[in-house]
Amino acid sequence: MIAVSEALERILGNLTPTGAETVALSEAAGRVLARPLEARLTQPPTDVSAMDGYALRAEDAAVGARLRVVGASPAGHPFEGGVGPGEAVRIFTGGALPPGADAILLQEDATAEDGHVTPTEAPRRGRWIRRAGLDFSAGDTLLPAGRRLTARDIGLAAAANHPWLTVHRRPRVAILATGDEIVLPGEALPPGGIVSSNAHALAALIRAAGAEPLVLPIAGDDREAIAAAAGAAAGCDLIVTTGGASVGEHDLVQAALGPHGFSLDFWKIAIRPGKPLIWGGLRGTPLLGLPGNPVSAVVCAVVFLIPALRRLSGLAAGPVETRHGLLGRALEANDRRQDYIRATLSRDGEGRVVVTPFPMQDSSMLATLARAEALMIRTPHAPAAEAGTPVEFVELSSLGV
Structure with missing residues (x-):
């Protein structure tokens, strides 16, 4: 197993931003500037x-x-x-x-x-x-390349006389869910079947990150079916699979794609939940293989997919932002994997953030994940911790998750 930090570094190091396109100012909110925005006039033009x-x-x-x-x-x-x-x-x-x-x-x-x-x-x-030029003067650089445009930025661009803006193309991300046991929401469940949630959760996460998801048909546990479905991702900037990332008899992603040009960089990361995670490429298109477990898939998407999408979108690459708070209840010592613990957020009498883990952390519990406000990070081999210990966490709402 490799460390989370190394895995993320290798993922980001293999991605490049999408190309530039020109869009109308009215369509530019949320997009990432591909080149600096310069003022085309002086504001105000006179005293x-x-x-x-x-x-x-x-x-x-x-x-x-x-x-x-x-x-x-x-x-x-x-x-x-x-x-x-x-x-x-x-x-x-x-x-x-x-x-x-x-x-x-x-x-x-x-x-x-x-x-x-x-x-x-x-x-x-x-x-x-x-005075003339109090706000800005013609030729001034108002916004740098690599900035995601807010409503305030759109107003500034309009004032600077820009009807069109040059931005990075939205990354296109193909999502392939695999497994004989999964069916679409609303379909009849076969014996032993479950409803597919991963593709829908990931599509929502991808949209929130400013990219365009393409949800492919579910592929059963069949090598040819997986290969054929993955082939439909041609033209996408990233392929994301869920399920089939481990080494069981029905974990077929690597085996199915190997004869069709798949190259593996790494798999297995020291993370909980989500140890079986694949990173590689399929005929030149980066491929991220997430675990099939629903909670594991979402947690790994927060840790790895969101930074990858930011990199593809032209934003600065790096881990998702973290905050600091105080532990809300005692925890036992951690093992060798970096743990992302689902937790709620509150404030104590002094206004400090308190991060309280749910008592049950089973990685199949989507209801718990939906109620969570944060992923609290515990480093490998972290010692037992008492309530009030400083902790680091990812605030999920800040990511649109």
Whole structure:
């Protein structure tokens, strides 16, 4: 068995980001920039007012002074003249600052009558003026390549005058569930059969990670059926299988795909749940073979598949983010495998995060997994731990899982 860290390093080291494509700005949220985003204009393009009031010269605006209002400058309709001695221009938020003006007199600090305005409080030079380029200037790099675009980023790109963005293509991921015993939800169960949950859980996880799942038909425990189903994954960026990853008589993934161009990098990882995990390639397409056990499949997908999808999407590669908290109940010493324990999250009286493992950790218990808020990580050979011990965990909601 190899360590989790080594397995992840080898997986990520064999993946490269997908190519670039151009999409409409309206379709770019959640996508990953393939090249830096540069401003195509200056924002604001000229000095503008940050408030409603009067544009004037600060030296003319002593309290009680009487200034002649010579025009108006609403947003989008600049005053065509300038501001001279003893003059003011009615201005509104976003309105262009007329030449000659160097201050904004707020409307609440003034009285206006008969085409004149009188300050009741003197304005400061430069106050309430947004200078040209305050936000950004043409040519500025606003967002780096490799950034997943948020709603805020889309707004920035629009303000920078980008109707189209160059992003990485969404990775296409084929999902192949194997096993004579599994059937689709809603189908009649044969004797000894179970409903297939892995493909559906993985498809949802893949979508949440910003990739496109392709769920292939279930392949029974037959070498030719597995090989034929895997062949339908042509054109995908990654193949994910579930089941058949171990060495039993019915664990046929490696045996079925070997004659069809499959090359093995490694299998068996020091992880619980999910020791039998395959990593290799099928005719040049990376292949990740997850265990058939439903909980093991999801846990291994969190640990290995999500980082792989991030790498393919053009994001920085590395383990999923972890947080720190306090153990909610005592645990026995760990063995040689890195353990991912399903747990709930709460806070103690001091506001600290408390991570409480479920009493039962059987890797077939999907209901427990669904109720879990975290995967608490225990390193190999970790000693027994009392409640209150610092622990590391993965928060599942942060991954959309």
